[in-house]
Amino acid sequence: MRRGMMGRSHALSGWCAGLAVAPLVGLTTVAEVVPFAAATAGYALVPDLDHPGASASRLLGPLTRLVSAVVRAFSGVLYAVTKGPRDEDSTGKHRHATHTLVAAVLLGMLAAGLGDRGKWAVLAVAVTGLVLAADALGDWIVFAVLAAAGWTVVGAEALPGTAAADALRTGLTQIGGWIGAAVALGMFVHCLGDSLTRSGCPWLWPLPIRGETWYELRLPKPLRFRTGHWFEHAVIVPVLTIGAVLLLPGGLQAVERLFDATSVWLAGRS
Numbered sequence: 001m002r003r004g005m006m007g008r009s010h011a012l013s014g015w016c017a018g019l020a021v022a023p024l025v026g027l028t029t030v031a032e033v034v035p036f037a038a039a040t041a042g043y044a045l046v047p048d049l050d051h052p053g054a055s056a057s058r059l060l061g062p063l064t065r066l067v068s069a070v071v072r073a074f075s076g077v078l079y080a081v082t083k084g085p086r087d088e089d090s091t092g093k094h095r096h097a098t099h100t101l102v103a104a105v106l107l108g109m110l111a112a113g114l115g116d117r118g119k120w121a122v123l124a125v126a127v128t129g130l131v132l133a134a135d136a137l138g139d140w141i142v143f144a145v146l147a148a149a150g151w152t153v154v155g156a157e158a159l160p161g162t163a164a165a166d167a168l169r170t171g172l173t174q175i176g177g178w179i180g181a182a183v184a185l186g187m188f189v190h191c192l193g194d195s196l197t198r199s200g201c202p203w204l205w206p207l208p209i210r211g212e213t214w215y216e217l218r219l220p221k222p223l224r225f226r227t228g229h230w231f232e233h234a235v236i237v238p239v240l241t242i243g244a245v246l247l248l249p250g251g252l253q254a255v256e257r258l259f260d261a262t263s264v265w266l267a268g269r270s
Helices: 006-025 030-043 046-050 062-082 101-117 119-137 140-155 162-194 230-246 251-269
Strands: none
Touching (some): 006 030, 006 046, 006 119, 006 162, 006 230, 030 119, 046 162, 101 119, 101 162, 119 162
């Protein structure tokens, strides 16, 4: 799984989902929405820790490779113990334990619980998501978050000293309120994305379906595509990229103004 294949699609879909869901968890300004969407984009890559070649598995070298190995081993054991009578003969490592709604909710709850451990624990979770997102999407997402953070300080009219420190502490507190939702949402969006592919995704585990507890949910056969297929690059990634801009607060209005200005300019030249 190379960077630029499904990893980029997962991160972009996480970014779009974060922008769409942010208002539902009380985040409305650019300074609030952008970090939330960045975290969601990053954690949309976490389920693929069960693949040794994934971005999340390679992120910190030997450390994340070790985590990936542990995740794969656990997933294999869980599959062997819980598989139904009609589940396929599989190692149960890739696209199993981490690719479930249960895993998304549990990891989201764990991340939310870190809010009680202090602002630095919360910040570590948020930065991890940001680094993952940057690895898949590029450094532009880091600059977007830094710009949003700067906007928060300027918007609060914070000057160097106590006012600025108070503004940053308030920002960290706000992150603690939504980081769990960002983690869970990102992981779940990943599962939905995998359900579009030929292999599908068993994200309803352990609900038994047709004798399988690891039943792969997927689109009707004519609509499925293979990971890295031209359809992903030519259709899905461009659509998600457009959505990544339009879903920003004020993004649609900005595009409309640009379109109107372009129309006026073209009319003036005709």
